[in-house]
Amino acid sequence: MTHLRYLLAGPIRLDTRDERLWRDGKPVRLGGKAFGLLRVLMETPATLVTKDELFDRVWPGVTVSESVLATAVKEVRQAIGDDARPPRVIETVYGRGYRFLPAVEQSDEAPEPLPIAPKPQRSVPAQEETIATPAPARNARQGVWRWIALGALLLIGAAALLVLRPWGVLRPSDEIVVGAAAKSIAVLPFDDLSPKRDQGWFAEGLTEEILNSLARIPDLRVASRTTSAGLKRSGATVQEAADALGVAHILEGSVRRSGGRVRVTAQLIRASDGYHLWSQNFDRAERDVISIQEDTAFAIASALKTVMDPAKLRAMVEAGTRSVDAYQEYLRGLAYDQRHLDLGEIETARRANAAYERARTLDPNFAAAHWKAAQNWFGRATRVDSQAGVLEGTDAERLAGYMTRVDAAIANSKDPADTLKYRAARASMQLRFREALRLLTAYLEQRPRDIDGWQELTDVSAYAGDRAATGRAAERIHALSIENGNPLSRAITASVMALQFDKAAERAREQLKLRPDNALIQYQAHRAFLWAGSIDEARRILPRVVAGKLPEDNRLMAEMRQACAEGRRGDAEALRRRIDALTDPSINPRWLAAMLIGDHARADALLRPLDTPERLSTLMQFMIYPMFDARRFPQLSARLVADGVTPIRPVPEPFACD
Incomplete structure (x- = not known):
């Protein structure tokens, strides 16, 4: 139903x-x-x-x-x-x-406008209550009678509410907070206290791995690592950080590594009163470093009384390797990955990939390392950072490398939920889109707060021709990332993919308010405004996109879109020539420029070489675009029909130069 x-x-x-x-x-x-x-x-x-x-x-x-x-x-x-x-x-x-x-x-419609949930307010301790200065006696007597009259009115009102509303009355507060909110935590970046302060990568990776372990617990809300790190850098207190992130607990700690030993200090703090619920000093040999992450995540989940039974919880937070060297390379990769997300530097993406490759080589049974290593082998053809960390070789060679690593992740996975995600990725690359959608949906039923999983669903649902599922993914990505204080532009992109143009613009405005300087949000917001017909709004944000740090082809594409939307075809043609003249542009911006200018013959010619059995896994990635027409490519169209997927009718860009 x-x-x-x-x-x-x-x-x-x-x-x-x-x-x-x-x-x-x-x-x-x-x-x-x-x-x-x-x-x-x-x-x-x-x-x-x-x-x-x-x-x-x-x-x-x-x-x-x-x-x-x-x-x-x-x-x-x-x-x-x-x-x-x-x-x-x-x-x-x-x-x-x-x-x-x-x-x-x-x-499907709200009966009346509903208020936005306000930020929870701290109750004022008794010793902080303001004491009024005594007034003259006559004023005091007037005040007494005034308070008596007000009290009588409140009692009458309360009695009336009890009679008229049998389910009871609300407490006099802006928001009701119940027990489930207590199961929330932010993990602040661990400090590097090593003598040479040269173990920052280790501290970053350990922080990320603890956060990832906690994020897998179904009833524990974990705040965004990016926002938590920003608050740590700003010097916010524990209470200020908890208030800003909307969490009840803060985990902070430090790492000291020297002389073949690792000392990690961690403490779980209840933000409301600063009480230390749990603290521990781990002083161990380097060969025992893996158990620190496991023990920390397990202790926190137990202290917060999550729903997981101890045996399942212990199994779930295991790192997945017994090799210290492999684990350290994995932590190094996580640290570089996060720097790439924060700074957008392509070199950090390459270093992350190299670290994951070393990790999987050091321990061939390390499923998470195989999965992370797979990401840089394939699947970026239509992304803004399409050149970041992509390895050399033909499509067939890179696809083979990707599948080798995904198969290794599946073979060595000890977590049934993770196995569903890995199998979904494999099915997608084999163009079994309906099976991929089924597997990924089953994974998200078990991990409903996994934003990365919802982002993967945007692509898989687009391949399967299920725009409704794409819309649900957009909604979840936006809601979860806003809740975490770290809005993700992928929610805007997915809204456009689902043809929800007004929602795309609405989500873009909300994200820009929270992260006005985020280059990816600016770029995707500009495109969303044009899809929604808000040309003036797109014009106002364009200078920020052009002045940003995105790759040049993306900045030129934004200018070209605006030129077409404003009827400046000559300017759009000039911008297209600049995109085509770039030293090493990928197919994606050149195809987008050809479609935008109305040169469909050129657009088809660019993609036609991909319509071969060995290159379909690259061509399929263009199916995320509303204006892509799979029916123009016989091999891809035949595979879709064989999989039971009806190719979606394309929707042209309303701002194109046609």
Whole structure:
């Protein structure tokens, strides 16, 4: 059964798309599995939902106890103002399951404008309360009577609300915060305290690996590493960092490496009062460095009482290798990867790839290293950074290198969920798009907060011709990245791919407010504004794109798009000639320029050499563009039909020079 976006029951409003809850018009923070539980119950009102059904739908692939379910139900009841004795909303059917009692309406439109969830406010400690200066006696007496009158009015109002609203009244606060919000954390970059301060890469990689381990825990929200690092550099206090990131806990630490030993100090801090929930000094030989990351992630997840049972949790946070040398090269690769994302330097991407290659060579059973190494072998033909870290060789040679590494990741994976992701990548490169979409969807059901997985889904769903799935991926990427404080431009791109042009522009505006100087967001926002028909808005942001640090072909493409949108064909032709004259332009910008100017014969001629069995995995990457027509390429079209995929009818750029 297809459900609409909003589920409405009395004062309860559930937005299933953005995963938000309102009660009496007030936003209520209810994240993680508690939200999923309420959604399942509201989708089947007045119907018994058994415990087994709830476990299957809310905790797929995870073994949890009935106490976890009971805790989630308690969190939901607290959020919606219900009580188990007697229940007005959620009824317990003892020994069997739960039933949502009120009638539920569904709608794709919000019944009335809903407020944006405000930033949680800290409660003011008693000692910080302001004490008023005593007034003269007459004013004091007037104040007493004024307070008595106000109190009477409040009591009358409260009594009326209790009579008229049987589900209880909201507390006088801007937002209700329930227990699920407590399971959130930011990992601040570990400090390098080594004598020569030359182990920064090790500290960065260890930080990244701990963060990645924690991010895989289903009911733990982990803040963006990029934003956390920025706050650390700014000198923010623990409380300031937690407030900015919207998390309840902060992990900070340091690394000292010398004389064949590694000393790591880590501490988990509750932001509300600065209390140290857990701290540990790891002083170990270098050969034992792997266990530090594992023990740290395990201890944190246990301290925050996540839903994972200890055995499964311990297995999930394992690094995947027993080779210290391989693990250190893997950490080095993670550090370089992050620098590439932060700075955009192509050299850092190449160094990351070299580190991953060394890691997989040192330990051929290291699945994560094989997977990371695969990324630089194939799949960048249509990306903004299409030249970053791409290895030499023909398409067939690079595809063979990619598949060798993905196969090695599959063969050595010890995590069933990760295996789904690896298999999806393999199926996609084999042009089995429907199978790839099925596998990746199953992976995201188990890892719903994996932004990288949602980004992969944008491409796979485009290949499979499922624009609705592309739209869902765009929505999740935007929501999760905004929540993490690190908006990703891929959400804007995916919105355009899904033909959701107004949403693309809306998301671009929101991301620009948060990251006005981010070059990728500027570039994708400019294109989104043109797709949405906001030519003036695109013109205003163009100077920032042109002055940015993106590759020259991307900056020229942005200027060319604006020229076409404004009817300046002569300028657009000149810009196209400059793109074609670049020393080593990839096919992508030249094809985009030909399509934009209306030279479809030239555009087809550029891609036609890719329409051969051994090069289809490169050609398929152009299917992300709305204006790409797979029907013009017989080999690709035949493979799509054989896979049961109907080629999507192209949508021309409304701002093109045609």
